[in-house]
Amino acid sequence: MSSSGSIVTPSVPTQRLMSVASHLHSQRFKVVVCRNLGPHVMSILEARPELDLVVWPQDSACERSWLMENISGATGVIVMLTDKVNAELLDKAGPSLKVVSTMSVGYDHIDLKEAAQRGLKVGYTPDVLTDAVADLSVMLALMAGRNGGTAVDLVQRGQWATFSWAPFGLCGPQLSTTAASPTRKIGFLGFGRIAQATLARLVPFGITHCLYFSNPSSLPNHARDAALAKQHKLQAVSKVDLDELSRESDVLFILAPGGGETYHIVNETLLRKMKRTSILVNASRGTLVDSDALAKALREGWIWGAGLDVVEGEPNVTIDHPLVKEPRCVIVPHIASATLETRLEMATRAAQNLIGAILGREMPSEVNLSDVS
Numbered sequence: 001m002s003s004s005g006s007i008v009t010p011s012v013p014t015q016r017l018m019s020v021a022s023h024l025h026s027q028r029f030k031v032v033v034c035r036n037l038g039p040h041v042m043s044i045l046e047a048r049p050e051l052d053l054v055v056w057p058q059d060s061a062c063e064r065s066w067l068m069e070n071i072s073g074a075t076g077v078i079v080m081l082t083d084k085v086n087a088e089l090l091d092k093a094g095p096s097l098k099v100v101s102t103m104s105v106g107y108d109h110i111d112l113k114e115a116a117q118r119g120l121k122v123g124y125t126p127d128v129l130t131d132a133v134a135d136l137s138v139m140l141a142l143m144a145g146r147n148g149g150t151a152v153d154l155v156q157r158g159q160w161a162t163f164s165w166a167p168f169g170l171c172g173p174q175l176s177t178t179a180a181s182p183t184r185k186i187g188f189l190g191f192g193r194i195a196q197a198t199l200a201r202l203v204p205f206g207i208t209h210c211l212y213f214s215n216p217s218s219l220p221n222h223a224r225d226a227a228l229a230k231q232h233k234l235q236a237v238s239k240v241d242l243d244e245l246s247r248e249s250d251v252l253f254i255l256a257p258g259g260g261e262t263y264h265i266v267n268e269t270l271l272r273k274m275k276r277t278s279i280l281v282n283a284s285r286g287t288l289v290d291s292d293a294l295a296k297a298l299r300e301g302w303i304w305g306a307g308l309d310v311v312e313g314e315p316n317v318t319i320d321h322p323l324v325k326e327p328r329c330v331i332v333p334h335i336a337s338a339t340l341e342t343r344l345e346m347a348t349r350a351a352q353n354l355i356g357a358i359l360g361r362e363m364p365s366e367v368n369l370s371d372v373s
Contacts, residue, residue, distance in 0.1 A: 029075035034062035099357035122367040123353025128345040134197035140307025177206035187249025190256025246273040258285030268293040286312035295322035
């Protein structure tokens, strides 16, 4: 209305702009969510009027048939590690699909080459699970060294009352230093955020040396290593080759990425070089460790024990698996990130990645597909 009280009719160009703005505001994007992410995170998604949510209704892994039926025409999808994102699924989704957001730090279940060729964005959840994985890595080292699996099984089978105590029964190598054993060398295959967080947690045990093996093509970071040694009051933090890492480590933590370059990097050759009292911990990817070689090492006493959060071929790890049969091998079912706090952060990040991609904003954590070919 003008100052004189008459109604002002918008010009034709203004009407068109208003129409476009109204259309954009009312546009809705179909989003498929392969698992209910809990009330906190689902409320974040539900609060976005632009999103038309289609959510797998069961408290179980999303069935492939349901995903294939519902993905057509979707702009975004939130997947779990159990959901395979390949050409078949992407073809079914069609050209409307803009983003795949996974609630995981790993993305082996996503065909990155296919995603890159179609111009998709891929979101993941790094960083937020560093502390949880580091916590579990230390737990597995303690469980494996102190025969935790065997001891728990003894109690759960009701055999404690009939167990014959012995001076050295159920004994194992001590993680912490003692007056009689004042040196502890901790090894890391991979020395990223999680490895360094694990190192920090081990300092109170009195460890004296940190050894690590990382990408051979990367130069040693002497300044960083010296700073870590000073910070943690260690005698040394050193980048070494695989041979020295396997020979010198009292506990060897496997915390490197998966892929062809690290496939079965822990093999019979490496395991034969380790100390008979050493512990192997894997909280990264099952494919880094040759399961048959590790089972042989445990069975024949090349090393003392192993603690595993991941196993090649998981979740198809049955009671007949060679590692399950080994009493000094403690296996948990890929639960390194399974804390209430961490899973909430992961689910939140997955939702934020999806929303950012769909609305043309920055994704908090986007996989770099520029080098994928």
